[in-house]
Amino acid sequence: MVELEKVYDDGTVALRGVSLRVPPGCFFGLLGPNGSGKSTLIGMASGLIRAPRGRILAFGHDVVADYHHARLELGLAAQDIHLDRFLTAQEVLVYHGRYFGMSQADARTRAAELLGVFDLAARGHTKPNRLSGGMRRRLLIARALMHRPRLLILDEPTAGVDVALRMELWAYLRNVHREERTTILLTTHYLEEAEELCELVAFIHRGEITAEGSVEDLVARFGGGRLEDAYLEAMR
Amino acid sequence: MATRTPSRWVVERRATAALAGREIRRVLSLWTQTLLPPVVTGLIFLAVFGGALGDRLDLVEDVAYVRFILPGLLVLTVAGQAFANASTSLFQAKSEGYIEDVLTSPMRNWQLVAAYLSGGVVRGWLAALLLALIALPFAGPVEHVGLTVGALFLTGLIFGTLGVITGIWSETFDQHAFVANLLITPLALLGGVFYSADRLEAPWRALTRFDPIYYLVDATRGGWTGINDASIAVALAVAAAAAVALYAVAVALVARGWRLKP
Numbered sequence: 317m318v319e320l321e322k323v324y325d326d327g328t329v330a331l332r333g334v335s336l337r338v339p340p341g342c343f344f345g346l347l348g349p350n351g352s353g354k355s356t357l358i359g360m361a362s363g364l365i366r367a368p369r370g371r372i373l374a375f376g377h378d379v380v381a382d383y384h385h386a387r388l389e390l391g392l393a394a395q396d397i398h399l400d401r402f403l404t405a406q407e408v409l410v411y412h413g414r415y416f417g418m419s420q421a422d423a424r425t426r427a428a429e430l431l432g433v434f435d436l437a438a439r440g441h442t443k444p445n446r447l448s449g450g451m452r453r454r455l456l457i458a459r460a461l462m463h464r465p466r467l468l469i470l471d472e473p474t475a476g477v478d479v480a481l482r483m484e485l486w487a488y489l490r491n492v493h494r495e496e497r498t499t500i501l502l503t504t505h506y507l508e509e510a511e512e513l514c515e516l517v518a519f520i521h522r523g524e525i526t527a528e529g530s531v532e533d534l535v536a537r538f539g540g541g542r543l544e545d546a547y548l549e550a551m552r
Numbered sequence: 553m554a555t556r557t558p559s560r561w562v563v564e565r566r567a568t569a570a571l572a573g574r575e576i577r578r579v580l581s582l583w584t585q586t587l588l589p590p591v592v593t594g595l596i597f598l599a600v601f602g603g604a605l606g607d608r609l610d611l612v613e614d615v616a617y618v619r620f621i622l623p624g625l626l627v628l629t630v631a632g633q634a635f636a637n638a639s640t641s642l643f644q645a646k647s648e649g650y651i652e653d654v655l656t657s658p659m660r661n662w663q664l665v666a667a668y669l670s671g672g673v674v675r676g677w678l679a680a681l682l683l684a685l686i687a688l689p690f691a692g693p694v695e696h697v698g699l700t701v702g703a704l705f706l707t708g709l710i711f712g713t714l715g716v717i718t719g720i721w722s723e724t725f726d727q728h729a730f731v732a733n734l735l736i737t738p739l740a741l742l743g744g745v746f747y748s749a750d751r752l753e754a755p756w757r758a759l760t761r762f763d764p765i766y767y768l769v770d771a772t773r774g775g776w777t778g779i780n781d782a783s784i785a786v787a788l789a790v791a792a793a794a795a796v797a798l799y800a801v802a803v804a805l806v807a808r809g810w811r812l813k814p
Contacts, residue, residue, distance in 0.1 A: 324814055359814075362656045366809045384560055384658040392656050398649030402578055414570030415657040417563025459653070 320370035322356050322523075330356040332523040333370075338467070338501050338516075340375070343493050345514030346503045347547060353523040354503040355395060358471050362392040375466055388416060391465030393457045395472045399444035405455050406431060406440035409462050416463035423462070430458040434488060450481040454488070461492060467499045468492065474509060482506075486513060511543045519550045526550050560658075568663040571654060575641060575671025579678070587679050590633050594625045594683040601746065602690065615692075615777050622684070622691040623700070623773040624745030629683055630676035630704050631765065634712035635736055638672030642719025643728050646812065655813065661806040665716055665799065672712030680704060691776075699784065700775030706791040707768045711736070713798040720805050720812060739765050749781055767791060 322331040331353045338344045348354050359365030361372050361379055372379040377386035399408055406427050413423030431437045434454040444452055453473065460468055470489070474482045490513065493500055504510055510517050511531055518528035527534060527550050531543050538546035558566070579586045602618025645651035654664060694700055714736075722728035743765030749757050760766050767787035774780030806812065 364652055364655055364813060366813045384563070384660070387656060387658045388557075388563070390656070392652070394652060396649060398652055400574075400645075400650045400653065401648065402581075403574075411570055411574055412653055415567045415654060415659065417558050417566050417658065419558075419566065 317357070317361070318371045318373075320357065320360065320372065322353075322360065322365070322369070330523055331360075331370075334520070334523065334525055336518060336525055336528070338499060340466070340499050341497060343489075343500045343513055343515050344502065345510035345517040346501065346520055347505065347507065347510055347517060348503075348520035349505060349551065352520045354520055355471055356523075357520070358392070358394075358469050358501070358503060362390055362469060363387060364392075364394070388463065389466045390469060391460035391463065391467070392469045393460040393471065393473055395475060397444075397449075397452045397456050399452060399455065399459075401443060401445050404441045404443055405436055405447065405451075408444065408455060409459055412459045413462040418463060426462055426464075430461060433491070434458045450477065450484070453477060453481070453485065457485070457488065457492075461496070461498070464496070465498065467501060470500065470502045472503055472505070474504065474506060482509070489513060507542075507544045507547055517543070519547060521551055563658055564660060564663055567657055567659040568667050571659070571664070571667035572670040575637075575667060576674050578641065579637060579671050579675040586633070586637065586675050587682065590629045590679040591682045591686070594629050594679075595686060597625055598622065598687055598690070615779060618687075619691045619777055620748075620773070621746055622687050623776040624743070624769040626680045626684060626704060626776075627707050627743070627765065627769045627772050628740045628745055629680045630673075630707045631711040631740060631768070632676075632736065633679050634672040634676035634708045635715040635718070636672075636732065637675040638668050638712045638715030639718040639722070639728060639731070640715075641671055642668050642716060643722050643725075646719065646722075651812070662799075662803045664806055665713070665802045668716050668719070669709070669712040669799075669802075672715050673708035676708045676712065677704065694776050695778035696775045698775070700772055702788065703768055703771035703775055703791070706788065706795055707772075709795040710764075710768075710791060710798060713795065713802050716802045717798065717805065720802070720810065723811065739763055742766075743769050744781075745769055764790075764794065 317334060317336045320331045320334040323329050334357060346354050356365060363379065363383060367380045374386040374389045377389065379386040403411060409427035409430060410423045413426055414420065418426065431440050434457065436451060436454060436458065439447060439451060444455065447455065457473060474485055489500065492498055502514065516528065516530055517534060519526045527537065534546040535543060538549040540546055540549065598618060601621055718728060718731045742760060743763045744760055749760040749766065752760060767782060768791055770780045770782050771784050771787040774784050
């Protein structure tokens with residue numbers, strides 16, 4: 317991401333010249349308070365927010381000029397859970413796979429595999445509005461993984477979920493990162509989540525990247541004993 | 553296991569087919585809401601105007617009234633249902649947020665419009681086909697099948713695309729209903745379905761001829777009964793141009809992300 321800027325129609329300045337690189341294979345955390353620009357950054361990368369000023373490349377493909385190839389590399393699990401209520405859980409996955417060019421047979425096989433991985437196999441024929449919040453969250457992440465993206469983007473995947481489910485999701489994400497060798501860009505404002513999962517972390521504040529590095533680097537740079545201390549210092 | 557990456561063309565074809573399939577499946581699975589009501593409404597119009605009142609109404613252009621009004625009712629059915637389906641489905645996907653699944657996909661903008669349009673036109677054509685099959689024994693034979701089908705084909709494209717544009721534009725259900733109630737319904741009812749424009753006095757005759765639906769009704773009537781007021785060639789050419797223009801507008805709006813992306 318190079319020199320990204322975003323001003324919404326109402327005049328809100330969401331991003332001010334953000335440049336960021338997520339290394340392939342990395343579990344990368346983007347940390348910032350509410351309204352700092354995390355979701356805008358992610359929306360721009362995935363095509364949900366209008367073309368930015370600046371440039372975003374996904375594995376060499378420009379997300380605006382070459383959106384066809386760029387989007388095949390990206391999988392998005394947005395902060396809010398939006399699932400097609402006319403489809404069952406299995407169909408949500410199969411249709412997503414088809415939207416990304418998978419054959420019917422491949423999409424069915426992959427959907428069955430992911431329903432198993434995310435402990436949803438028994439609910440494959442249930443519509444999303446009949447699933448619990450935790451199941452819907454898992455289904456959303458499974459959907460983002462359907463077409464085997466090289467970069468999985470997770471926008472606050474554990475916002476508003478209870479501790480038990482959060483731990484469960486952490487285990488799934490570690491497994492996906494390890495087993496599928498997927499690069500993960502995670503936004504969160506739970507610092508312990510980033511500390512637990514991420515190899516590299518960036519702080520974003522008022523639309524600007526204020527610091528980036530490993531957890532150890534950031535703690536060493538800003539002081540304190542934990543990422544939380546470094547974060548609070550960086551946000552001053 | 554390594555899988556072969558399909559070509560761009562294959563990816564886009566599968567994606568478009570999947571979204572179109574989802575739209576058509578929605579129409580078929582909700583048939584009591586999408587197909588049954590327009591067919592019943594059309595049959596009620598035919599029963600009242602063609603059956604109950606038909607004997608008391610004069611022949612129009614030398615054809616029985618039921619035969620005269622059926623082509624217009626088919627246009628009304630295709631127009632209303634194609635518009636309603638495309639606009640409602642897109643509006644729902646947008647307002648409930650699950651359109652993000654499509655907007656983040658590698659589908660091209662024109663393919664996205666085509667897929668949403670497909671559900672609308674299939675609904676409109678299916679409902680009209682059912683109505684025509686039921687009414688056929690009472691309304692007599694079709695004189696020019698190609699012309700009838702062509703005019704209804706263009707009707708579906710025009711109003712389905714108008715539905716896509718309305719679905720993109722609408723941010724509330726009221727806005728969505730506004731277009732249906734204050735634009736589509738009046739145009740449809742003033743489009744010469746129930747009367748011949750030649751029998752009207754000024755200014756009604758001129759007003760009717762300003763209504764674009766009039767030309768679709770007239771062309772369809774020309775196909776079904778062999779009798780029409782205006783030039784069929786001009787009507788079809790204008791309808792085709794309108795369909796292309798509306799499609800181009802819809803694609804441009806999607807490309808710009810207007811009311812779809814902040």
